Amino acid sequence: MYPLRGAVRNYSWGSHTALAELTGRPAPTEEPEAELWLGAHPAAPAVVDEDGTTVSLLDLIARDPEGQLGSECAREFDGRLPFLLKVLAAEQPLSLQAHPSRAQAREGFARENDAGIPLGAPHRNYRDDNHKPEMVVALSRFEALAGFRAPTETVEFLRDLSVPELTPYASELGDHLDATGLRALFTAWMTLPTKSLVALTDAVLAGCERYLAARAGSDDEFTVAARTALDLGRAYAEDPGVIASLLLNRVSMEPGDALFLPAGNLHAYLRGTVVEIMANSDNVLRGGLTSKHVDVPELLRVLDFGSVDVPWVRARIDRGECLYAPPVCEFELVRAELDLSGTSRPTSAAFGGPASRILLCVEGSAQLRCSDQILNLERGEAAWVPGSDPELVVQARSPHATVFAATLPVPSEST
Structure with a gap:
C-alpha cells in the first residue's frame, strides 16, 4: 500500500481553485488546473514513494505486473493497469467530443502510425490503440451536454425558437425522426462554410435571446439549452459546436449523480468538478469548442446517432x-x-x-x-x-x- 501523488494537468478550461483546494494547496493558482491524473498512463503517471525513492506507478507496475495488479488482471490486460482515475475541474466548457470503440481505436492508431504522424503531434487523433469509455461522478454541481436529444423533442425546440433560418433544418429532421435524420442535420451544421455558419449562428443566438426574454424566470430544459447556446456563443465565436449544442441533452448533475459515456457518445463538459474514471486511453475526437485539434470527418466516423437517452448511471x-x-x-x-x-x-x-x-x-x-x-x-x-x-x-x-x-x-x- 502506497501514498499516491497524482499529476496535475494544466488546460485553459480548468479551474484556478478547485483542485488546489481539494489537495490543500494555496488558491488561486497561477495557471488553470484542469485534471488530476491518478493512474499509470504514460502521458502523466502518478507517483509513489518506495524506500525513499519516487517511482512512477507505471514503472512500479511494469517491474512486477502480477504482484501489483494481481495475476488475473495482469494476464487479461497484458500487465497494464486498465483504468485511469481523474478529478476533473472545469471552469469553462470543454471540447465537443467523442471517443472511439476498441476496433476504431486500433484501426485509427495503425493508420496514423503508417502515415508517420508522431505520437506527440498536436494533430494526432489516436495516441494509443485502446477505447475510452468513461464515467463521471459529480463532486459539485456539474453541467454537461451528453448524448443526442430525442429527435421529436429537438424538432419542437428548433421550431419554438422561431428562427426562420432553422425552419428547413427542423422540417428535414421532422421528416426523418431517427439516427439518419440526426446524422444528416449534425453533418450539415458541422460542415457549413464559415460565412454560412456565422450567419446561421448569429440568427440562432438572436433567436435564443428572444426565446429567453419571453420566458423570463423559466428554467425548463429548452430554456437551459438556449442559455447554454448563448454562453457557448460568447466563448467560441464562429464555432459549429455552438449550434450543435442545440441537438444534445443538457444535463445538470448534483453531487453523487453519475453519467457513463460509451464509445460514440457526443458530449461536452461545461462547468463543475467530478471524479472521472475511464479505460486507460487518451483518444479523443473533437468537433469544436476548443483550440485543440479538430477533425470533423473522423468525429463523424465514430459517432453513434442511435442512442438518444441521457446516459445516467444508477448507483x-x-x-x-x-x-x-x-x-x-x-x-x-x-x-x-x-x-x-x-x-x-x-x-x-x-x-x-x-x-x-x-x-x-x-x-x-x-x-x-x-x-x-x-x-x-x-x-x-x-x-x-x-x-x-x-x-x-x-x-x-x-x-x-x-x-x-x-x-x-x-x-x-x-x-
Missing part, C-alpha cells in the same frame, strides 16, 4: 456504499460514506480485495489498514493498493469521510 447502494458499475470490463467505482459509528469494513470488493485499487479521499479524513500497515488519507490524498495486498479495512478518522475506490468489476457468481 447500487448498500450500507453507506454507492457502487457505480457501467457495462465495461475495465473499471467500476465505489463511493463510501464513512463515520465514527463503527463502519470499518466496507462490504464491496473495491475495498475488500483481492484486486489492485486506487483510493481517493474527497472529504474528511480516513485510515486504510492492510495487515499491520496503516496509511492515513486526508482530503485530496490518494493511495495505491496492490492486488497482492491482504484484505483492506477503511475507517473514518473524522466525523464524516468520503472515499472513492476504483478497481476492476467483480464477475458475478453466475458467470
Whole structure:
C-alpha cells in the first residue's frame, strides 16, 4: 500500500481553485488546473514513494505486473493497469467530443502510425490503440451536454425558437425522426462554410435571446439549452459546436449523480468538478469548442446517432456504499460514506480485495489498514493498493469521510 501523488494537468478550461483546494494547496493558482491524473498512463503517471525513492506507478507496475495488479488482471490486460482515475475541474466548457470503440481505436492508431504522424503531434487523433469509455461522478454541481436529444423533442425546440433560418433544418429532421435524420442535420451544421455558419449562428443566438426574454424566470430544459447556446456563443465565436449544442441533452448533475459515456457518445463538459474514471486511453475526437485539434470527418466516423437517452448511471447502494458499475470490463467505482459509528469494513470488493485499487479521499479524513500497515488519507490524498495486498479495512478518522475506490468489476457468481 502506497501514498499516491497524482499529476496535475494544466488546460485553459480548468479551474484556478478547485483542485488546489481539494489537495490543500494555496488558491488561486497561477495557471488553470484542469485534471488530476491518478493512474499509470504514460502521458502523466502518478507517483509513489518506495524506500525513499519516487517511482512512477507505471514503472512500479511494469517491474512486477502480477504482484501489483494481481495475476488475473495482469494476464487479461497484458500487465497494464486498465483504468485511469481523474478529478476533473472545469471552469469553462470543454471540447465537443467523442471517443472511439476498441476496433476504431486500433484501426485509427495503425493508420496514423503508417502515415508517420508522431505520437506527440498536436494533430494526432489516436495516441494509443485502446477505447475510452468513461464515467463521471459529480463532486459539485456539474453541467454537461451528453448524448443526442430525442429527435421529436429537438424538432419542437428548433421550431419554438422561431428562427426562420432553422425552419428547413427542423422540417428535414421532422421528416426523418431517427439516427439518419440526426446524422444528416449534425453533418450539415458541422460542415457549413464559415460565412454560412456565422450567419446561421448569429440568427440562432438572436433567436435564443428572444426565446429567453419571453420566458423570463423559466428554467425548463429548452430554456437551459438556449442559455447554454448563448454562453457557448460568447466563448467560441464562429464555432459549429455552438449550434450543435442545440441537438444534445443538457444535463445538470448534483453531487453523487453519475453519467457513463460509451464509445460514440457526443458530449461536452461545461462547468463543475467530478471524479472521472475511464479505460486507460487518451483518444479523443473533437468537433469544436476548443483550440485543440479538430477533425470533423473522423468525429463523424465514430459517432453513434442511435442512442438518444441521457446516459445516467444508477448507483447500487448498500450500507453507506454507492457502487457505480457501467457495462465495461475495465473499471467500476465505489463511493463510501464513512463515520465514527463503527463502519470499518466496507462490504464491496473495491475495498475488500483481492484486486489492485486506487483510493481517493474527497472529504474528511480516513485510515486504510492492510495487515499491520496503516496509511492515513486526508482530503485530496490518494493511495495505491496492490492486488497482492491482504484484505483492506477503511475507517473514518473524522466525523464524516468520503472515499472513492476504483478497481476492476467483480464477475458475478453466475458467470
